[in-house]
Amino acid sequence: MASTNTTEIVKSTAPVLKEHGEAITKVFYKLLFKNHPEMMDIFNMTNQKKGDQPKVLANAIFQYACHIDKLALLGDAVESIAQKHTSLSISKEMYPIVGENLLKAIKEVLKDAATPEIINAWAEAYNDLAVIFITREEKIYSEREQLNGGFRNSKEFVVVDKIKESDVITSFYLKRKDKTPTPTFIPGQYTSISINIPGHEHKYTRNYSMSDCPSKKHLRISVKKEKGNPDGIVSNYLHTNINKNDSLNLTMPSGPFTLKESKKPLVLISGGVGVTPLISMYKNNFLNGNRPVIFIQCVLNSKVHAFKNEIDKYATKNTKSIIIYSDPLTLDNINNHNTFKGYLTSKILNKIDIKNESDFYFCGSKPFMINTMNILKELKVNKNQINFEFFGPSEKIAY
Numbered sequence: 021m022a023s024t025n026t027t028e029i030v031k032s033t034a035p036v037l038k039e040h041g042e043a044i045t046k047v048f049y050k051l052l053f054k055n056h057p058e059m060m061d062i063f064n065m066t067n068q069k070k071g072d073q074p075k076v077l078a079n080a081i082f083q084y085a086c087h088i089d090k091l092a093l094l095g096d097a098v099e100s101i102a103q104k105h106t107s108l109s110i111s112k113e114m115y116p117i118v119g120e121n122l123l124k125a126i127k128e129v130l131k132d133a134a135t136p137e138i139i140n141a142w143a144e145a146y147n148d149l150a151v152i153f154i155t156r157e158e159k160i161y162s163e164r165e166q167l168n169g170g171f172r173n174s175k176e177f178v179v180v181d182k183i184k185e186s187d188v189i190t191s192f193y194l195k196r197k198d199k200t201p202t203p204t205f206i207p208g209q210y211t212s213i214s215i216n217i218p219g220h221e222h223k224y225t226r227n228y229s230m231s232d233c234p235s236k237k238h239l240r241i242s243v244k245k246e247k248g249n250p251d252g253i254v255s256n257y258l259h260t261n262i263n264k265n266d267s268l269n270l271t272m273p274s275g276p277f278t279l280k281e282s283k284k285p286l287v288l289i290s291g292g293v294g295v296t297p298l299i300s301m302y303k304n305n306f307l308n309g310n311r312p313v314i315f316i317q318c319v320l321n322s323k324v325h326a327f328k329n330e331i332d333k334y335a336t337k338n339t340k341s342i343i344i345y346s347d348p349l350t351l352d353n354i355n356n357h358n359t360f361k362g363y364l365t366s367k368i369l370n371k372i373d374i375k376n377e378s379d380f381y382f383c384g385s386k387p388f389m390i391n392t393m394n395i396l397k398e399l400k401v402n403k404n405q406i407n408f409e410f411f412g413p414s415e416k417i418a419y
């Protein structure tokens with residue numbers, strides 16, 4: 021627990037942190053990768069180039085500075101970060117490395133304003149925060165190790181099947197190479213894959229959600245081929261170069277985006293490849309709970325529409341499947357009953373008789389998530405019934 025003096029100094033420097041937070045975290049990452057190039061194996065360097073990750077870290081540090089005297093308020097944030105860290109096998113030995121480079125970055129950006137007193141206070145505060153994370157992460161590691169098929173760090177899995185789900189999404193079915201049991205997980209969780217790509221100096225690490233429900237048979241991930249300039253490195257490599265009988269290194273599934281205990285009807289809303297954690301929840305609900313569920317899939321058109329048959333196969337009289345095509349093909353049957361054209365709107369939700377006392381879970385691109393949140397707000401859905409996950413650095417969406 022930080023001393024009163026440290027608490028006061030850290031709180032009083034919070035506004036400075038807010039102002040210079042992004043600059044500090046950018047310098048921090050530059051120093052970290054220069055002094056410890058092996059860290060490039062675990063960080064998503066695309067998020068670094070786009071600047072998303074420094075913003076998220078800066079915000080986390082700022083929030084910590086503001087709440088240093090009431091850390092309990094950081095609970096959910098700590099849990100979400102700890103889940104991300106454990107998916108990446110972050111170890112306690114890495115904390116002093118990060119701390120040292122963070123303090124150097126604070127000194128470099130704040131210059132003379134970073135007096136020895138301020139630096140010492142931040143060193144103490146960082147150590148306290150590190151202890152909170154290390155303790156929680158060790159607990160998660162050891163709990164996961166106890167699970168059926170559980171393990172620490174990463175293990176080799178073999179691709180037992182590779183199935184094309186749409187023009188852009190392909191599923192990989194995975195089993196432990198050493199034939200030990202397939203690990204269990206909670207639907208909505210994700211793994212990390214670390215991969216060497218020939219011709220590239222560093223490994224690449226990426227998260228992929230479990231797209232099937234837990235089963236003894238396999239784990240399944242479903243990957244969208246990311247196009248752009250440049251094309252997505254790992255997703256395209258997986259599509260093109262990873263085939264049946266090839267191996268991939270995976271960590272135990274982690275993540276806080278899981279169904280909360282409730283009997284309320286479920287509304288699952290996916291945008292594009294954001295369907296993966298939701299189809300896992302949907303299939304698991306069919307097998308183990310059967311809450312009434314409405315599954316709304318928003319996609320461009322039928323060419324890129326994955327899992328249509330699978331969702332239909334697991335439908336019951338309690339299930340409704342709705343499709344919204346933003347750019348339908350002529351053959352796509354828009355009937356304004358269960359298949360609509362355009363983007364998700366409150367009008368569509370009213371038409372399909374969504375109850376606003378339902379629990380809502382959604383995942384997709386950032387514009388899709390912002391639109392969905394605005395609609396739920398318009399429908400006066402209670403904030404604590406709204407759950408979502410970003411396929412990138414976690415961000416807040418205004419409610």
Ligand SMILES: Cc1cc2nc3c(=O)[nH]c(=O)nc-3n(C[C@H](O)[C@H](O)[C@H](O)COP(=O)(O)OP(=O)(O)OC[C@H]3O[C@@H](n4cnc5c(N)ncnc54)[C@H](O)[C@@H]3O)c2cc1C
Binds near residue numbers: 067227229241243413
């Ligand atoms: C919790 C979680 C779960 C996820 N689950 C899934 C899942 O189930 N299925 C799935 O397909 N994905 C999932 N993802 C996303 C996945 O982790 C990868 O981010 C995705 O596959 C893209 O990785 P990549 O290496 O192919 O692309 P990257 O090489 O990282 O590129 C990503 C995008 O950025 C663009 N880009 C690259 N370099 C730059 C640059 N310098 N400036 C600007 N733009 C650039 C690329 O064109 C591309 O569009 C998940 C992510 C998270 C965090």
Ligand code: HEM
Binds near residue numbers: 115149414
């Ligand atoms: C107290 C110290 C730390 C804080 C406050 C912190 C905070 C964060 C936050 C806010 C995120 C983003 C989470 C998300 O997007 O869901 C994150 C992700 C991450 N953290 Fe930490 N972290 C700390 C320590 C560490 C350490 C010691 C490491 C080890 C190298 C580390 C490695 C990572 C990595 C690799 C990611 C994922 C980033 C990516 O996808 O590029 N963190 N951390």
